[in-house]
Amino acid sequence: MSGRVGELSPSQEESLAQFRANIQDVLSALPSSEDAFLLRWLRARNFNLQKSEDMLRKHVEFRKQQDLAHILEWQPPEVVKLYSASSVCGHDREGGPVWYHVVKHLDLKGLLLSAPRQDLLRGYLRVCELLLCECERQSQKLGKKVEKITVIFDFDGLSLRHLWKPGVDFAQECLSVMEANYPELLRHLIVVRAPSLFAVAFNLIKSYLSPETYKKLVILRENWKQELPKFISADQLPAEFGGTMTDPDGDPKCPSKISYGGEVPRRYYLRQQLRTRYESSASVGRGSSQQVEHEILLPGCVLRWQFASDGGDIGFGVFLKTKMGERQRAGEMTEVLPSQRYDAHLVPEDGSLTCPKAGVYVLRFDNTYSLVHSKHISYTVEVLLPDQTFMEKVEKF
Numbered sequence: 001m002s003g004r005v006g007e008l009s010p011s012q013e014e015s016l017a018q019f020r021a022n023i024q025d026v027l028s029a030l031p032s033s034e035d036a037f038l039l040r041w042l043r044a045r046n047f048n049l050q051k052s053e054d055m056l057r058k059h060v061e062f063r064k065q066q067d068l069a070h071i072l073e074w075q076p077p078e079v080v081k082l083y084s085a086s087s088v089c090g091h092d093r094e095g096g097p098v099w100y101h102v103v104k105h106l107d108l109k110g111l112l113l114s115a116p117r118q119d120l121l122r123g124y125l126r127v128c129e130l131l132l133c134e135c136e137r138q139s140q141k142l143g144k145k146v147e148k149i150t151v152i153f154d155f156d157g158l159s160l161r162h163l164w165k166p167g168v169d170f171a172q173e174c175l176s177v178m179e180a181n182y183p184e185l186l187r188h189l190i191v192v193r194a195p196s197l198f199a200v201a202f203n204l205i206k207s208y209l210s211p212e213t214y215k216k217l218v219i220l221r222e223n224w225k226q227e228l229p230k231f232i233s234a235d236q237l238p239a240e241f242g243g244t245m246t247d248p249d250g251d252p253k254c255p256s257k258i259s260y261g262g263e264v265p266r267r268y269y270l271r272q273q274l275r276t277r278y279e280s281s282a283s284v285g286r287g288s289s290q291q292v293e294h295e296i297l298l299p300g301c302v303l304r305w306q307f308a309s310d311g312g313d314i315g316f317g318v319f320l321k322t323k324m325g326e327r328q329r330a331g332e333m334t335e336v337l338p339s340q341r342y343d344a345h346l347v348p349e350d351g352s353l354t355c356p357k358a359g360v361y362v363l364r365f366d367n368t369y370s371l372v373h374s375k376h377i378s379y380t381v382e383v384l385l386p387d388q389t390f391m392e393k394v395e396k397f
Helices: 010-022 024-029 035-044 049-066 068-073 078-083 108-114 117-142 165-181 198-208 211-215 224-230 388-395
Strands: 086-091 097-102 149-154 186-192 217-219 280-284 289-296 302-310 314-320 334-342 349-354 359-366 375-384
Touching: 010 024, 010 035, 010 049, 024 049, 035 049, 049 068, 049 165, 068 117, 078 108, 078 117, 086 117, 097 117, 108 117, 108 165, 117 165, 165 198, 186 224, 198 375, 211 217, 280 289, 280 359, 289 375, 302 314, 302 359, 334 349, 334 359, 359 375
Parallel strands: 097 149, 149 186, 186 217
Antiparallel strands: 086 097, 280 375, 289 359, 302 349, 302 375, 314 334, 314 359
């Protein structure tokens, strides 16, 4: 069985030979020296020799930093194994392994509070290395080169809690690491059961996807259970996802093979909060309030915030202005999120809401009830926009 994949043009053959010569000093540090492996890096940079070499050398350093040569011997913390909602199950129609991510019960906040961020990242890296090993096993078994995987993202149940900023930041970091260190591994990135909120979530991560990865994005709509078997044969696909595979007890979800996550029990928590960097700060005088305005240009945007206070608790609510260009009192505006007092001096607060209409939304920090103490607040407020190109892509399916 040849280690080369696909037909190469004479110029590509020449580039491959030159590439191999250029990286001779690091070949022994790579998991493979086959043409098929080296071609991943060339194809990821459109056969630009310098860019491909730079990418590969950075990967060699990354392998050392993460000790990827021994990562399969490393075991993730128990909480990561039980609640990551990430699993490898079955093979696609080309023989490649299938990697599932089920969002509905994923408690990323609980995971980030219960395991070091580095351990969570290494958990994903370990799966990537397992996938590469499985591709090699399949190559030997099937007598043909298997080098790509299929990824399924089930976004059923996606909600605002999944857009918690530290969780999104971690997802962005993971995508960056995968793109930089596992090029040309993906055959299809299949999205099923994506609600309207996915357009906002996708906008947060799309810049971390390479153009090549974006081309492999497949969005399946209402008939996804009929469409998915076109990519994965029925006997390799859990019945929950439109196939015929079940657990020995007949369970269509195959929980023995696929992790569905779940709320992380607090007994796993290592710390009560994550360190947060805030973009703004202000003093709220005794008996007064502080208003932060954000204009929302179209319905469906998500307003997301984090804040902490010094000097005691603080009131917080969200309002929609009824008159533009002037400050309004709370009673003159439309209440969107009822104002209440938060112990943000003890535990930082975070939250978000989907804006039902366009207009100027006011985040109001309320200290009117305190006639003695002023408060200092630190906060970050963001407007998350739905991705229009994603919406157009959805309409095609």
